[in-house]
Amino acid sequence: MSASFTEDQEDLRGLVRRFCAERSPSGEVRRVMESPESWDPKLWSQLTELGLPGIAIPEEYGGAGAGAVELMIVVEELGRALLISPYLSSVAFAGQALSSSGDEAAKQRWLPGIADGSVVATLAVAEETGSWELDDAATTASRSGDGWTLNGTKSFVTDGDTADLLLVVARADDELGLFAVERAVSGLRTEKLSMVDLTRDMARVRLDDAPATKVEQADLATTRDLVLTALAAEQIGGAGRCLEMAVEYAKVREQFGRPIGSFQAIKHKCADLLVEVESGRSASYYASGVAGQPGVEAAVAAALAKAYCADVYTHAAKENIQIHGGIGFTWEHDAHLYLKRAKSDEVLFGSPAQHRSRLAALTGIREAR
Amino acid sequence: MTQETDAEFRSRLREFFTRHHPGRRPRDKRERLAWQRAWNAKLFDAGLAGPSWPVEYGGMDLSFERQVIYQEEFARARVPGPPATGVGIAGPTIVTYGTEEQKKRWLPAMLRADKVWAQAFSEPGAGSDLQALRTTARRDGEEYVVNGQKVWNSRADEADILFTLVRTGTQESRQHGISYLVIDAHAPGVEVRPLRDLTGGSDFCEIFFDDVRVPVADRIGEENGGWQLVRTSLGHERAAGAMNQAAMYRRVLDELIRLATERGATADPLVCDRLVEFDVRVRVMRYNAMRIIDSITTAGEPGPASSISRILISRFEQDLHEFAVDLLGATGLLTRESTEAVQSGRWLYGFLRTRASTIGAGTLEIQRNTVAEQVLGLPYDPAMPAR
Numbered sequence: 001m002s003a004s005f006t007e008d009q010e011d012l013r014g015l016v017r018r019f020c021a022e023r024s025p026s027g028e029v030r031r032v033m034e035s036p037e038s039w040d041p042k043l044w045s046q047l048t049e050l051g052l053p054g055i056a057i058p059e060e061y062g063g064a065g066a067g068a069v070e071l072m073i074v075v076e077e078l079g080r081a082l083l084i085s086p087y088l089s090s091v092a093f094a095g096q097a098l099s100s101s102g103d104e105a106a107k108q109r110w111l112p113g114i115a116d117g118s119v120v121a122t123l124a125v126a127e128e129t130g131s132w133e134l135d136d137a138a139t140t141a142s143r144s145g146d147g148w149t150l151n152g153t154k155s156f157v158t159d160g161d162t163a164d165l166l167l168v169v170a171r172a173d174d175e176l177g178l179f180a181v182e183r184a185v186s187g188l189r190t191e192k193l194s195m196v197d198l199t200r201d202m203a204r205v206r207l208d209d210a211p212a213t214k215v216e217q218a219d220l221a222t223t224r225d226l227v228l229t230a231l232a233a234e235q236i237g238g239a240g241r242c243l244e245m246a247v248e249y250a251k252v253r254e255q256f257g258r259p260i261g262s263f264q265a266i267k268h269k270c271a272d273l274l275v276e277v278e279s280g281r282s283a284s285y286y287a288s289g290v291a292g293q294p295g296v297e298a299a300v301a302a303a304l305a306k307a308y309c310a311d312v313y314t315h316a317a318k319e320n321i322q323i324h325g326g327i328g329f330t331w332e333h334d335a336h337l338y339l340k341r342a343k344s345d346e347v348l349f350g351s352p353a354q355h356r357s358r359l360a361a362l363t364g365i366r367e368a369r
Numbered sequence: 370m371t372q373e374t375d376a377e378f379r380s381r382l383r384e385f386f387t388r389h390h391p392g393r394r395p396r397d398k399r400e401r402l403a404w405q406r407a408w409n410a411k412l413f414d415a416g417l418a419g420p421s422w423p424v425e426y427g428g429m430d431l432s433f434e435r436q437v438i439y440q441e442e443f444a445r446a447r448v449p450g451p452p453a454t455g456v457g458i459a460g461p462t463i464v465t466y467g468t469e470e471q472k473k474r475w476l477p478a479m480l481r482a483d484k485v486w487a488q489a490f491s492e493p494g495a496g497s498d499l500q501a502l503r504t505t506a507r508r509d510g511e512e513y514v515v516n517g518q519k520v521w522n523s524r525a526d527e528a529d530i531l532f533t534l535v536r537t538g539t540q541e542s543r544q545h546g547i548s549y550l551v552i553d554a555h556a557p558g559v560e561v562r563p564l565r566d567l568t569g570g571s572d573f574c575e576i577f578f579d580d581v582r583v584p585v586a587d588r589i590g591e592e593n594g595g596w597q598l599v600r601t602s603l604g605h606e607r608a609a610g611a612m613n614q615a616a617m618y619r620r621v622l623d624e625l626i627r628l629a630t631e632r633g634a635t636a637d638p639l640v641c642d643r644l645v646e647f648d649v650r651v652r653v654m655r656y657n658a659m660r661i662i663d664s665i666t667t668a669g670e671p672g673p674a675s676s677i678s679r680i681l682i683s684r685f686e687q688d689l690h691e692f693a694v695d696l697l698g699a700t701g702l703l704t705r706e707s708t709e710a711v712q713s714g715r716w717l718y719g720f721l722r723t724r725a726s727t728i729g730a731g732t733l734e735i736q737r738n739t740v741a742e743q744v745l746g747l748p749y750d751p752a753m754p755a756r
Contacts (some may be wrong), residue, residue: 002563004660004663004664004667004668063577092384094416094681130651144611154521178650185459243745247708247745247746249746250747251746251747251748257749258748259747259748261741261747261748262747262748262749262750262751264734264738264750265752266735266747267732267737267738267741267747268737268738270736270741270745270747271680271736271738271740271741272737272741274676274677274741274744274745275680275681275740278673278674278677279656279657279674279677279681281660281674282657282659282674283653283656284658285394285656285660286656286659286660297428299661300652304649304652304653308649308653339719353642356642356645356646357641357642357645359643359645359648359649360641360642360644363645364624365496365635365641365644365645365648366635366641367630
């Protein structure tokens with residue numbers, strides 16, 4: 001793998017960064033955040049016009065056929081700007097879950113819609129216990145005629161209240177599978193949860209004999225690793241922005257007749273954050289470089305990147321508030337939006353402690369019992 | 370003649386390092402120096418010394434990609450590097466700023482380890498604030514007369530030649546009154562004393578200069594122009610070895626994991642969690658190194674990841690050794706002299722030794738200032754002397 005980017009990849013980053021700055025500056029983020037809608041359909045269609053949802057979807061399904069690195073770049077930039085959209089849910093979660101499956105019919109049916117943004121999808125793993133451990137899924141799938149019906153309650157489903165298509169992890173005869181549930185069906189009820197992160201909606205999803213289609217040959221382990229890699233990218237995008245904000249402020253805010261950034265107490269905080277953010281970037285880039293490869297290396301890299309970048313993001317978000325002082329504690333300053341996203345991302349698809357525990361097994365430090 | 374491919378270059382190195390491997394590192398200090406010198410002379414004579422140095426002074430002048438290969442094979446073979454600190458620090462400075470005569474006189478002999486060079490920069494009153502140094506060099510015709518004291522000089526007791534920073538301007542002139550002077554360690558008036566450090570050993574020395582006469586021809590760069598020469602490196606030679614450092618710590622960590630497993634300690638989830646934390650950090654070190662090397666080969670610049678490597682590594686080695694000592698409990702406190710010490714007391718020694726990791730070559734605090742100012746662009750402290 002290569003740890004640096006091609007010119008096309010750098011151009012892509014520039015494009016997304018400009019898009020975020022022009023179409024979704026802080027004021028826009030706040031407008032959507034405080035509106036009843038989960039995300040702005042106009043902004044979503046603008047994102048779609050740039051072809052961003054289809055970036056990593058194979059060309060035969062209407063995508064651009066680029067790889068995990070390009071997807072990571074987009075997610076990192078959207079995370080940096082806290083742009084509110086179902087991109088992560090639809091493209092990084094559900095899109096990759098479908099792409100990595102062996103179900104040709106399901107791919108042909110849904111991927112083109114995800115690629116052109118006309119279908120918004122998401123992935124439902126956790127239930128009311130708040131665990132994203134695949135084995136903890138209790139929702140059941142039972143055969144009914146040609147199809148399946150699902151019963152159970154999923155929770156903390158990102159954009160679950162607005163998604164047209166929900167890919168649900170459920171148990172059929174003691175075996176975990178992935179099942180597609182479309183919005184229009186009976187027996188599906190979703191309700192938005194009141195969660196700390198105001199820039200991403202989460203929902204409870206009730207399934208009462210909800211008709212579903214099984215996604216054949218779904219690769220749940222690979223899906224999880226791809227999801228973790230995408231989350232790491234979002235986290236490091238946000239963490240990098242927190243450091244930038246803190247440094248920008250420390251350069252101009254004066255106390256005792258000098259910029260506060262000239263004090264070592266502030267410098268050392270910022271230097272420590274730089275060490276963490278650059279390390280997290282290296283971990284995120286590496287994970288996206290090996291994403292989808294068979295073998296334990298990709299799984300280790302994904303779990304590591306997610307756990308590491310989660311800690312970095314939360315630390316950076318907290319230090320950003322601290323360096324801003326009183327102004328950082330106000331509602332009108334964006335610092336709290338990043339802290340809330342950081343905490344939300346930290347638990348989404350498993351906490352750092354859980355992933356480190358998985359790493360203990362994956363690396364052989366804790367021998368299998 | 371056809372060009373040697375990267376693979377051929379690698380196997381030529383591997384073959385040479387295997388065939389001529391100098392054997393285990395002697396414990397005795399004197400024997401160790403002789404062992405190191407003999408190996409470096411052998412490398413030099415075979416044209417395999419100084420990967421980043423110009424060919425005319427005995428180096429190999431390799432491309433960056435080849436330097437990476439060289440460093441990988443060098444680390445893999447576990448052969449000794451050059452003695453003391455000359456090749457790594459003074460060498461690049463002379464290559465860049467030395468006169469032709471100086472380069473010819475000094476570089477090949479340094480690289481061949483015929484002459485061992487050691488750094489003499491810090492002083493009792495000038496550590497982090499190196500620009501406050503007080504060792505004076507008074508001009509007397511074609512000579513300088515040097516007086517003063519240096520301290521914390523790694524392996525200066527092994528050195529034939531000392532490369533120093535001395536004051537040729539007024540004390541107030543700070544960095545504008547400092548010259549870079551090369552001093553014969555065996556000259557009259559030079560006294561090098563090993564300094565016992567907290568490990569009980571003595572890697573560092575203190576040096577006293579009492580009316581030491583040094584030819585003006587042994588000054589590198591302009592008089593009072595020594596400060597700019599201090600942090601010279603050749604291209605990205607240090608980055609070429611970045612992967613090896615990660616590989617070396619991978620090895621050390623694997624040894625610790627093995628030890629913990631043998632002792633049944635990994636049944637404790639807290640121990641497991643700490644070991645995973647170190648595993649993560651060592652992998653991140655490797656990812657950083659890959660990013661730096663990739664960035665140099667594609668963009669010609671090491672990029673932001675390079676500025677943080679040292680901070681990351683110095684903390685890692687401290688934390689790792691301390692954890693190992695804690696893991697061993699009371700047994701971990703047995704010294705190297707004890708026959709019962711686990712693995713000859715290496716973890717305790719490492720715990721003590723790595724206290725210096727966040728002090729030498731710029732304290733952690735100074736490094737964080739530097740990173741904050743030079744990478745993040747935070748303002749200088751107005752209370753500090755002007756730069």
